[in-house]
Amino acid sequence: MDILRIIDLHLGFTIHGLARDVVKGVSLRVPAGKTVALVGESGSGKSVISQAIMGLLPRAGAITGGEILFRDPLAPDNPIDIASLPAEGKEIRSLRGGRIGMIFQEPMSSLSPVHTIGNQIEEALQLHRPTPKPEARALIETMLKRVGFKDPARAFGLYSFELSGGLRQRAMLAMALICKPALLIADEPTTALDVTIQAQVLDLMRDLQAEMGMAILLITHDLGVVANMADEVVVIYHGEIMESGPVEDIFRRPRHPYLKALLKASPHFDMEEGERLVALREARPRPPAAPRSVETLQHAVEAAPLLSVRGLRKAYTTGSRSFFGKGTQHTVLAVDDVGFDIRRGECLGLVGESGCGKTTVSKIIMRAVTPDAGTIRFDDGQAQIDVLGLEGEDLRAFRPRVQMIFQDPVSSLSPRMTVMSILREPLAIHDKGHGSEQTARVKALMEDVGLDVRFLNRYPHSFSGGQRQRIGIARALALDPDLIICDEPVSALDVSVQAQILNLLKDLQAERGLTFLFISHNLAVVNYMADRIAVMANGRIVEIAPRRALFSRPMHPYTRALLKSVPFADLDRKLDFKLAAPGGASDASHWAPAFRRDPDGEALTHLALGEGHYVLARPGADIREMA
Structure with a gap:
C-alpha cells in the first residue's frame, strides 16, 4: 500500500504579477514502511513539494494541477487529496503534525x-x-x-x-x-550536522521507522545518505523528474545524464592524485588568475613555514554570579595546547566535530579572539612576526596578509552594498590604489573568480549561493593575502556548486601560490583539498599527517570513528551505523587507555610515527601494535 501518491503535480508562484511554474507534472509514491529519497539541487523544487504535502506553501505559491493522495493506515479506504483541501482548514491542520510529521x-x-x-x-x-x-x-x-x-x-x-x-x-x-505519524518528511535533516552526529541521527530514524512502521520521504542532495537510507530514489531537476526507481538501479545502472553528473560531482576517497571533480555545469570561463610577483615566488621555496602555531590555549567561563559572588560557573577549555605549522603553498586541513575548537583556532589566528596562552609566528620572507604581539599600526599593516572565506555566503555579505562596494571596501580601508585603479582591480577579481563584470552593480540577494561564495572568495583575494583561512566554505552549497568552488580554490592556489588553512567536518572535501590534515577533538589536535597516510593508516580512535561515520555513495560500502560512533566519537572513555590521560601519570604527547605522521598518546605507548 502507498501511504503517499503524488500524481501529475503542478506548482506555480506568482511574483510581481508574473506566474511561473516551479513544479511541472511530478509523480511519485511513498510505500508503507519504506524510505523514498527525493534528490536534487537547490531550486529543483523538492522542498516546495514537501511544503505542498504539509499545506505550508507560501502565499505566492499555489497548486495549479494534480493530486496529492494521502492514505492513512488507520483509514485505508478513504484516501485524502491534500491538493484539494482548503489551505487553513480543519482537515489539513489535523493531518499536519498529527498523521504527517516533518523535520x-x-x-x-x-x-x-x-x-x-x-x-x-x-x-x-x-x-x-x-x-x-x-x-x-x-x-x-x-x-x-x-x-x-x-x-x-x-x-x-x-x-x-x-x-x-x-x-x-x-x-x-x-x-x-x-503523535506517531504514518508519514515522516525529512527535509535535509542532517545537512548542518557533523558526520558522526549525522550517523547517529540517521540510525535513530531507521530504528524508529522499524519500530513504528512509518514511511519516510527523505529530501536531500547527499548521495551518500541516499545510498545508506533509501529503498527508492526520485531524481528531480528544475521541477521535473529525471529518473526514478529502486536504489539498486539508480546507483548501479544510472541512465539519465543529470544523475550520472551528480554522481561524478561528489568528492570521494577513491580519487586519483590530480583528479578533478566534474561540475554539472561549469561556471563562466575564467582566464588564469594574475600570477604572483617574482619576489613572492622566491619566498615560497624557503624552508621556514609561513605560519607556526605553538601552545594555543583558550578557556571560556559560562554561568552566572550573584551580587554576593555566589553562583554557578562552568569553565570550558575550547583550545588546549594546540600547535601546528603551515608551509608556503600548501593546504592544511583542520577537521573535527562541532565544538572541537577549530573555529576558535581560526579566530585566534585572525586576531578576532585573544588566547590565554600560546604564540603565533608568521614568516613574511624577511622576518618572523609575532602575530599575538602586534598592536596599532603594526596590526593594521599585518591584516591584509591573512584573509578569511566564511561558511555562510549570505550572512557574510552586506545586503545593503553592491558587489562593487563589497570588493572595493578592503582596498579603500588599506589605501590600495585610488578610484580607477580600485575599479580595475575589482574587475580583475571578478574575472579571477569567473563572474561577469556586468554583475558589479547588483546586490548579494540577486545571486545564487555558489555565486555569493565566489564574491566572498574575490573579497578574500582583494589584498593579495599570503594565507587564506577557509572556514567550512562549501558546507552550505549543493554538490554541483561545491564542485565548482573547490575546483576554483585549487586553480587559484596553483596560479597564485596561495596557502590555505581549510576547516571542515566533511572528510571527503578535506581529502580533495588538503596536502596534510590535522584532526581536532576536545580542543586538542589528536592526529596530524599527510593526507594519504591519514586516510590509509589512521591511528587515533577518534580519527577512525570519523572515517567510519562517512556515508559513501556506493551500495557495496554501506555504513555500519552501529559501529559509526557509539556514545559520540569525542567521548574519551571509549578510547583505548594509551590515548587517554592518566590523572596520576604523565601528560599526553605527540608521538612521531614517521613521514610527518604524529598522534597524541601517552609517552612510550606502542601505537603501531594497537593499530
Whole structure:
C-alpha cells in the first residue's frame, strides 16, 4: 500500500504579477514502511513539494494541477487529496503534525527560543492527541529517551539554544514523532550536522521507522545518505523528474545524464592524485588568475613555514554570579595546547566535530579572539612576526596578509552594498590604489573568480549561493593575502556548486601560490583539498599527517570513528551505523587507555610515527601494535 501518491503535480508562484511554474507534472509514491529519497539541487523544487504535502506553501505559491493522495493506515479506504483541501482548514491542520510529521533542515530556526523543548513537544501532542498533563509529561520523556537524550527529565526543561546541533535535531525528531505519524518528511535533516552526529541521527530514524512502521520521504542532495537510507530514489531537476526507481538501479545502472553528473560531482576517497571533480555545469570561463610577483615566488621555496602555531590555549567561563559572588560557573577549555605549522603553498586541513575548537583556532589566528596562552609566528620572507604581539599600526599593516572565506555566503555579505562596494571596501580601508585603479582591480577579481563584470552593480540577494561564495572568495583575494583561512566554505552549497568552488580554490592556489588553512567536518572535501590534515577533538589536535597516510593508516580512535561515520555513495560500502560512533566519537572513555590521560601519570604527547605522521598518546605507548 502507498501511504503517499503524488500524481501529475503542478506548482506555480506568482511574483510581481508574473506566474511561473516551479513544479511541472511530478509523480511519485511513498510505500508503507519504506524510505523514498527525493534528490536534487537547490531550486529543483523538492522542498516546495514537501511544503505542498504539509499545506505550508507560501502565499505566492499555489497548486495549479494534480493530486496529492494521502492514505492513512488507520483509514485505508478513504484516501485524502491534500491538493484539494482548503489551505487553513480543519482537515489539513489535523493531518499536519498529527498523521504527517516533518523535520526541517535548520533546527535552530525551527524551534522557539523562548519555550522549553518539553513545552514545544507538549504543544504538538495536545493539539492532536489531548492528554492529561502528568501522562503527557511521561509520554514526552519516554520519547526524548527514545531519540537519544540521556536525561529526559532535564532535557524537558532545556531551551533550544542550550542544545548542540545534533540534540536540537533529536528534539525536532521527538516533536515530529510524538503523535506517531504514518508519514515522516525529512527535509535535509542532517545537512548542518557533523558526520558522526549525522550517523547517529540517521540510525535513530531507521530504528524508529522499524519500530513504528512509518514511511519516510527523505529530501536531500547527499548521495551518500541516499545510498545508506533509501529503498527508492526520485531524481528531480528544475521541477521535473529525471529518473526514478529502486536504489539498486539508480546507483548501479544510472541512465539519465543529470544523475550520472551528480554522481561524478561528489568528492570521494577513491580519487586519483590530480583528479578533478566534474561540475554539472561549469561556471563562466575564467582566464588564469594574475600570477604572483617574482619576489613572492622566491619566498615560497624557503624552508621556514609561513605560519607556526605553538601552545594555543583558550578557556571560556559560562554561568552566572550573584551580587554576593555566589553562583554557578562552568569553565570550558575550547583550545588546549594546540600547535601546528603551515608551509608556503600548501593546504592544511583542520577537521573535527562541532565544538572541537577549530573555529576558535581560526579566530585566534585572525586576531578576532585573544588566547590565554600560546604564540603565533608568521614568516613574511624577511622576518618572523609575532602575530599575538602586534598592536596599532603594526596590526593594521599585518591584516591584509591573512584573509578569511566564511561558511555562510549570505550572512557574510552586506545586503545593503553592491558587489562593487563589497570588493572595493578592503582596498579603500588599506589605501590600495585610488578610484580607477580600485575599479580595475575589482574587475580583475571578478574575472579571477569567473563572474561577469556586468554583475558589479547588483546586490548579494540577486545571486545564487555558489555565486555569493565566489564574491566572498574575490573579497578574500582583494589584498593579495599570503594565507587564506577557509572556514567550512562549501558546507552550505549543493554538490554541483561545491564542485565548482573547490575546483576554483585549487586553480587559484596553483596560479597564485596561495596557502590555505581549510576547516571542515566533511572528510571527503578535506581529502580533495588538503596536502596534510590535522584532526581536532576536545580542543586538542589528536592526529596530524599527510593526507594519504591519514586516510590509509589512521591511528587515533577518534580519527577512525570519523572515517567510519562517512556515508559513501556506493551500495557495496554501506555504513555500519552501529559501529559509526557509539556514545559520540569525542567521548574519551571509549578510547583505548594509551590515548587517554592518566590523572596520576604523565601528560599526553605527540608521538612521531614517521613521514610527518604524529598522534597524541601517552609517552612510550606502542601505537603501531594497537593499530
